[in-house]
Amino acid sequence: MSIQQRPDETMDGPQPQPHSTLPPTPSTVHVTQRIASGHTPAGEGWQNYYGTGICIEVDTSSARFGGTPVYTASIGGLAHHWLLSGTNAIYNSSPTGFTLYVRRSDGAHLEPADAQSNGWYVNWIGIDNP
16 A cells, blocks of 8 residues: 655655745725714604504714614603514615604504604614715
């Protein structure tokens, strides 16, 4: 039985390859990402949406995003916001805002007065995507 050797092996095993004397090439990284957050005033800005739900246009222009950010949203308030569906579904996102449409998860009627009496507001975080 014969044993074949690879060119980089001796009977003592693999031999180390010569190391380069050149320094590694540095890479350049430019991070211009902006992260901002905010919330809407409690109970304000909610509008009817086809009689089955409500919506709110969230203004994020004060964050001065350079591109359309990735938004995350939630609803806060004094009571009953746990009943809502759609609380984190972002629509019409732009560098200056987005729209949130919500309804009751049980299908019951919902109107802006419910948001006002329960002090509902939108919390948001935006991560700029320039």
